[in-house]
Structure formats: structure tokens, C-alpha cells
Amino acid sequence: MSSPIICFGQQPCGFYPKRFLVAKIRTARKLQQEIGGKIVFFYHDSDHDPRETRTILRHRTTNDPAQLNFAFENKTQRKFSPLYAKKIPEGWQEKTILQLPNYIDHSLINIFKATHEKTVADFCLQMYRGMGLLDGIEVVRSGDPEFRKGACDISDFYVDIPYESEIVRARVAGDVLRLHEGGNAFLELPMVEFSKEQINPTRDTRLRWMQSVIHCTHYIAGAGEQAYLRKEEAPEIEFVTREDIDLSDEAYVELPSAAKKEEETIEHR
Template identity: 60%
Template sequence: MSGGTGPVICFGQQPCGFFPKRFLFAKIQTARRLQAELGGEIVFFYHDSDHDPRETKTLLHQIKTGVPLLLNFAFANKIQRKFSPLYLKRVLPDWQARTAQQLPGYVDPCWVEAFSKIAATNVACFCLEMYRQMGLLDGIRVARSSDPALRRAACDVPEFFVDVPHEGEVVRARCWDGALRLHEGGDVYVTLPPAQFTKEQVSPTRDSRLRWMQSAVRCTHYIAGASEQEYLHKEETPEITFLTRDSIERSDEAYTGGPN
């Protein structure tokens, strides 16, 4: 989906907290540094099709005392929490106000105000808008894995999930041997009724995500985190130059402003 001829510098990440984890900030900084050297554009592959509610846990620390505070979104029900993709997990009406009351003392007042003013109905959009309010995405193109146009443009992959209705919600079911299944935990799976689906409902697994993303984004450089380096199938995309993101301390904590 890239129409330019210059470098396309990409990094990927799920929504990773309503204040982004510091490792995402490090990816952004690495991309900007590379762009300053090479030119071209930066693309943030925003994998908001993921369904794991743990991705959006947000770890803050009290500014004066360092006391930690772990926050996350509230979810409408168990089905939505466990199985709905992040772009369809709803932001509950009272969650934002209750959470805003907890933020003073943990983040600067300007971020409390920005958080309070966000008008987003789902988890993925809420996180993305907060990142924008913080100025992190200025000049960066966002390609969302939930975007029907991107899904249509992406290649077919043998391992994938499908967004399908289930018990009043839309869930992300793994397609396995022709059957749609939800992973309850351990070796326990729930098999859903057979359903027809289109490419607009399909998103990749971890192992097929790079090839799927690249078929739509067509990047020249990809910035990966340390854990990503362990599972990326780089041999499938020999045209990409891979780089490791800059190191950053306390990488799993929330980034709340400042140089690092």
C-alpha cells in the first residue's frame, strides 16, 4: 500500500497501554533516527486485531514516591475481555472518568487533561488517540491490521484468525484444520459453528504476521524489539533490512513524556 520509491521504515506493535510502553517509544525514536539518515517515510503497523487484554496493561509510578500503579481497561464481559479483538473491545462509559481520577500524581497534568478529553469507543482507538495527543505519531503513517482495505490488500497466509460473531460479541477465532476455535487456556479449546468469512475478517497469527504485513505495507526497513527477533521469519522477506530498536531502561513501564 506504499506508493513511494524512497525508504519505508516500519515498526509494529499492538496497542500497548493507554500510555504506551517505553519499548514502543524506543521503536519510534529508532525509526526517527533512521529516517533522519535515510529519508523516506515511517509506518507504524498498528496490530489492533490482537485480542489479548494483557497487551493494554499500563504500569505507572507515583512521581514523588515511585509507588507503582498498574491500570488497564475495564471490559464489558468475559467473552469480550478474552476473545474480542482490541479494536472491538469497548471503552465502558464510567471507566475513563474513574481512571482519570487516579492519574494525578502519576503523570503530568497536561496528560490527565488529554486523557480525559479523548472520545473513543474502543480500546485500540483510545490508545492510538492518546499516542497522538502525546505527539508521538507526528509525521508517521499508521497502518492498522483491522483496516478492511489493508486486509484485502494483504496476501493469504496458512495460519490466521477470523473475526466472527459469538454470544453477542465479535470474537477472534483461530482457524485450525478448517475449524474456528477459541483458546480457553492450556489445552482447552471451544469449537465454534462453521461460518463463511471474507478477507476483511482475517488477521494473521504471530508466525504469519510479518509476511502478511509486508504484502500490504511493503517496507524496506523493519525495526524489531528483542523478543520479536526470536520469532520473525526473516527468510520470508529477504527484501527487508531488519534493525533492533534502541535499548531503553524499564521497557515494560509506561512512557509518560520526557526525552527517555
């Protein structure tokens, strides 16, 4: 019998991760303690929605929520580029550092200061690693060309193509490509040739596409995600509901004990 593969998936969800992602990680670790196997994080950095990385922090004095996010180099990147291709402009990190003491302690700010990735997806992933959240967890990325090459064919998908000197994520719609401008508005582009390395899934085809490469035995998801997953396309998976967590859409601003001790050691050197 093959060893269990416990998987959870998530887009980059803030430079400090949303609490529901941490709930998925905790659920995966608890399950691993029970059944063994390995944990795989399906990091869906092909998504293009800039709202995914909104980071909600609470003011340390008033407890009022504040919504922070990345800045982007231009409008095309912000609206249409996949998260792995959204570049962080110079100065954003320095400006954000000045705001953070209002919301979090220095141990978390130091991790932010030590992160120097150039794209939104890379920055978020390095932050999660710096916080000690992904220790012992394998990360696979939907934007990885090798992952895409190994995935199954799907009928409903996006392709990453050049547009206005950027990489954008366009949905295939018959004989045209569409960029979603918001609401019911779309910008239509002519069809171009593309390869499998440019293809990435829609919400409805993501599970089957992911599973064709990862072959997980267990998949952890919140109630909202489970409502739209096409479970019938992956009957071999046992679906596990993530543990409950309060303020699930806000940022997780705690450190695992081991990571906190390491950060305190660095701070006092």
C-alpha cells in the same frame, strides 16, 4: 530507486504507551534522518489479548509500580474480541482520571481527559497522537478491512466472527474454529463461511502478511520480536534493532517538547 519505507509494528500497548514502543519510534526517526523516506506504524489492533494494554505507572511519592488497564463491557469482549472491537464501558475514564494524579502530572492527564474514543484500540491510538508521538508517521491498522483485502493469502490465521452478540477472534484449526480460554483450554466453534476482510494473521504469519501490503525496506524490532520473526520470508527487508530503553515494559509518561508546549498553552488559556 524507490524511497525507503521504515516500518515498526505493535499492538495497542497501554493508554500511555509502553516505553519499548517509544524506543521503536525514536529508532525510526533517527533512521529517517539518515536515509530519508517515510515511517509507517503497523498498528496491530486485531490482537485480542487484554494484557497487551496493561499500563504500568509509578507512584509519584513511593515510586511503587501500579498496573492499570481498561475495563470491558463483558467477559466475552475481554477474553475474545479483537482490540479494535473491545468497547470501553461508561464510567471507566472518569474513575481512571481520579487515580492518575498519584502517578503523572496534569499535562498528561489533560490529554487523557481530552480523549473520547469508544474502543480500546481507538483510545490508545488517539492518546499516542495526543502525546505527539506519531507526528509525521503514517498509521496502518491490521483491523482495517481494506488492508486485509489487499494482503496476501496465509495458511495460518484467525478470523473475526460474530459470537454471543460480539465480534471475536477465532483461530482456524482444521474444520473448526477455536477461542483461546487460557493455558491449554480452548472453546471450539463450528466452522462458518468468512471473507478475506475477516482474516488476520498469527504471530508466525504476521510479517509476510503485513509486508505484502506495506512493502517496507526497513523494519524495526526489539530483540524478542526479532527472535520469532520469519525473516527468510521477507529477504528484501533490512531488520534494525530498536534502541535500548530502561523500564521498557512500563508506561512512557513524558511529552515531546513541542507537544508539551502546546499542552501548557492550552492549560493556561
